[in-house]
Amino acid sequence: MLRLLNVSLLLLTLGGVISLYALKYDARQLEARVQNQERDLEKLANTVTVLVAERAHLARPAALEPLARGLGLAPIAPRQYLRLEPGAAANAGK
Numbered sequence: 641m642l643r644l645l646n647v648s649l650l651l652l653t654l655g656g657v658i659s660l661y662a663l664k665y666d667a668r669q670l671e672a673r674v675q676n677q678e679r680d681l682e683k684l685a686n687t688v689t690v691l692v693a694e695r696a697h698l699a700r701p702a703a704l705e706p707l708a709r710g711l712g713l714a715p716i717a718p719r720q721y722l723r724l725e726p727g728a729a730a731n732a733g734k
Contacts, residue, residue: 697703
């Protein structure tokens with residue numbers, strides 16, 4: 641009887657050790673995956689920062705003017721302005 645108890649406790653202990661090792665292995669894999677995702681997130685955040693800065697640089701009027709002139713666009717001429725009389729704005733939409 642005592643021998644059967646010792647054998648069953650030994651098997652139970654071995655099962656616990658194997659289960660604990662499997663959990664530890666899974667935890668390490670998850671930790672590595674989280675670290676990779678954090679690294680990727682940091683790279684993407686840096687990329688977004690660079691792209692926002694590039695967009696701000698390219699949206700400057702000094703950068704857009706040569707491109708607009710290359711397309712044949714020019715600043716609005718004084719003759720293109722429309723002067724509205726008081727009260728005419730309400731009637732302009734009709």
